[in-house]
Amino acid sequence: MEVIQSGIGELIRPPDLNAFREWNRHKSKTLVDKRMSEAEAVSRFVHDGDYLGTELYGTVRCPMSLVNEVVRQGKKDLLIAGQGVLELDMLLAASLVKKLDITYIGLEVYGVSNCLRREVESGRIETCVEWSNAAFAGRFKAAAMGVPFIPLRSMLGTDTLKYSSAKVVKDPFTGDPICLIPALILDVGLIHVHRADKYGNCQVDGISGFAAEMARASKTLIVSTEEIIDEEDIRNNPDRTIIPYYLVDAVMEAPFASHPGEMCYVHRRDEDQIREWVKAAETPETTRAYLDKYIYGVRDHREYLELIGKEHLESLRYPRRKP
């Protein structure tokens, strides 16, 4: 295939499909109880310099309790799949990020992320490699397919492509230009789901974002869940399982783990808490104070929930669960 254009962005983690196959071959297929605390999961499976991804994102079904634990343990020099809002803000606030593949890091209706600005504009983040959302999800999809790249018609003609590590080639079938995006295999994926059994079979309600793709693109997967259910409940409704247990390395019951974001059909987002973060993130001092109070100042997710307050959390719950 004739390469017409090569993005000048760094290919932070070149995909090694054969090593990934070998890794998956040796991943345990035994049904074992994988329940453990956030602290144990993060200390066992997340290492300095790892390539990390999170799903869904910031204010929606986001694995905040796991991200908070990564911050608490100070895992540093992280390479990050940059699709995020509050969760990546926490990692950026704690200066734990070394390199970014970025599609979107911002605060949605509240505008730009000051933490991203400080880390990038100061040069503390070594490199930002640009992607579109379709390309970003497509990179996980390629890894999930077990292939080195997939073709896409996004990013063509733009600086987003120029500053990515994608390539434009001449399609060998039609001769037209087409963008190839490289597979992205994560060291560790962090996902929050509605329900899982103790082995890690996971079900999600509502939109599924890129959970299925990212789970399959992760060498190690840590899952937090609103509730742990019986294996029987999984086996009676296997059509609802989007992540089978053999992809999962650790699972923990963590209600309100996506707080202050929302969890569809379970609880709405905590607007006051999100605003408190938006305000705190304005300066390094107030950012640090927020981390001190809500992350470093509590031992774990349960203490975090106590700090937020049970009554307040219950007020965020939707009155009726989805049948």
Next chain:
Amino acid sequence: MTTDYNPSELLICTAARLMPDNTTAFIGTGIPMLAASLAQKMHAPNLVTVFEFGGTGAIIDELPTAVGGQNTFHRAVAASGICDIMETAHRGFIAYGFLGGAQIDPYGNLNSTVIGDHRHPKVRLPGSGGSNDVGSHCWQTIAIMRHDKRRFMEKIDFITTPGYLSGPGSREAAGLGPGSGPYRVVTNLAVMGYHPQSKRMLLLATQPGVSVAQVLENTGFELLLAEQIEENPPPSQEELRILREEVDRDKLYI
């Protein structure tokens, strides 16, 4: 009920009028959500809203505050995932796409990545997100912007999202689907389209009480003028009532 309105309300009403019934529209955070909701309640009950993380065909009763929030698939016809939505856009199913950005150029290219140099940016912005995909795959895109010289520039710092790139034929040459591209730009001062041949931005209508001279003064490049420049009607009493009492009853945005 007053017929006074603020700039956000004007943008929302102008954008809502551009959303026809029985069509598909890719909706992003903020004004497009309000406009889609208003359009559904006014003239387009079967406007099929499409949200990037998986919501298709939501009835927007309560405003979403995030593109993946529960309200993006409230009473929807499908709740899938980002790959399904992006593939649907790839296949040519999405008629309209709504975009925003920090900067726009005469060909409708948009910047939401950096102000200044990419390696050492003056301001690091959020990045493309779904913007580049919307600009690449939707048949017609509508940009909603605040109108001033710092945003409407001959040359923008970074092309995050493709408009007509460098002019006629350049989208096709880059490999994008023929017949797609920028359609309208809606601002607090005007509504613009694109010249059918040169693909440069063209002033079609001014917002109520705004002069053509004012629009030109606030545009940092040579804006083409349509043969006849209309004046947009102001938001109607009915539009404002629905917007305030139904669409944004919790005053999240307006």
